[in-house]
Amino acid sequence: MKKKNIITKKSFAFLNKYINNPSPTGFEKEGQKIWLDYIKPYIDDYWVDNYGTVVGIINPEAKYRVVIEAHADEIAWFVHYITPDGFIYLRRNGGSDHQIAPSKKVLIHTDKGIVDAVFGWPAIHTRSNKTEKAPKPDNIFLDCGANTKEEVEAMGVHVGCVVTYPDEFMVLNKNKYVGRALDNRMGGFMIAEVARLLKENKIELPFGLYITNSVQEEIGLRGAQMIAERIQPDVAIVTDVCHDTQTPMLDKIVQGDIVGGNGPVLTYGPAVQNNLLDLVIKTADKAKIPFQRAAASRSTGTDTDAFAYSNKGVPSCLISLPLRYMHTTVEMTHKDDVENCIRLIYETLQKIEDQQDFRYFS
Ligand SMILES: [Zn+2]
DSSP states (O other): OOSSOOSOHHHHHHHHHHHHSOOBTTOOHHHHHHHHHHHGGGOSEEEEOTTOOEEEEESTTOSSEEEEEEEOOBOEEEEEEEOTTSEEEEEEESSOOGGGOTTOEEEEEETTEEEEEEEEOOOGGGOOTTTOOOOOTTTOEEEOSOSSHHHHHHTTOOTTOEEEOOOOOEEETTTEEEETTHHHHHHHHHHHHHHHHHHHTTOOOSSEEEEEEESOOTTTSHHHHHHHHHHOOSEEEEEEEEEOOOSTTOOHHHHOOOOTTSOOEEEESTTSOHHHHHHHHHHHHHTTOOOEEEEOSSOOSSHHHHHHTSTTOOOEEEEEEEEBSTTSTTEEEEHHHHHHHHHHHHHHHTTOOTTOOOOSOO
16 A cells, blocks of 8 residues: 555545534434445445444454444533523533633534524633632533523523534644544544545455444443444454643653654553554554554553453454644644554554454463
8 A cells, every 4th residue: 555645635525524513422423424424435334323323334244343443422511501691501521621611612502503602701800810710610601692591592502402612623734633523533534544445445354344433432432332232343443542742731751752743552551452452563563654652551541441341352452643632622633643543454454364363372
């Protein structure tokens, strides 16, 4: 395979559309439809489960099943309390960041369509050094231009409506992708690109490939838990984001030393099956794909754990994309890392044999 230009004009257009579409946790279906439409030409069959996880399948009749996986959901907020004078308090849907909220525009999703609103904040003139408060979940609020609770409700807003940010995808300095929820829709993009490359390069895999875009990762790996039971895979290669730790105020002693642009990150940890990890590393070495290493503690905190500990134990590994400013609206990643993650998953799949036994001994 050529080293350059994995991402084509067409796939870049898909990426833009996919990232700009809101896909809040629990409400991922519109994003899932965009994703499925894109991969349909590259798969033989697909499943949609009860909560919206989508699986594109190549060789559905094969007994041995290999998963490549990402998560489809984006962190968001829920309308939680509307005050008599029309202000709206929120609950988190996933790990939304209260520190970045003040002064941001938002979209409230209602049955009547999108209602625009803003996170208001007391003017600097009205605060004093001694008394000013930091933004916290219980003091940030939305203003949708209404003066009463009745006015808010007349716009279609009610408790339980989901709130997302309108920030859109952009490219900085030709090689940095910036946008909301690159965590982890960049992963959905990467596994879709692997499916496309397999088809375009006429690669025949000896096993069934389950290209899985799970819902509800951000609230505890829930979509992956559900779909792992349905697929009952023999191997799972999971992709998610990790922290690029080169930006200000991060402590490398605590967070590790990961450099955006230096390649995919391979995680060591109890949930990662070492023979599978070795295969990924040998593949990277042979294909001259740069990679970095990270260590997890008790768990990886990603869908890797959900697959690993399902079905009496599924050999699983984690290939991560370094990301700056996780869970802000300006998450940033390096194009080279995106392409190298795609390349590494694509190459690794071609090294897995039908019925491969990953056990340490037998
Ligand atoms: Zn996340």
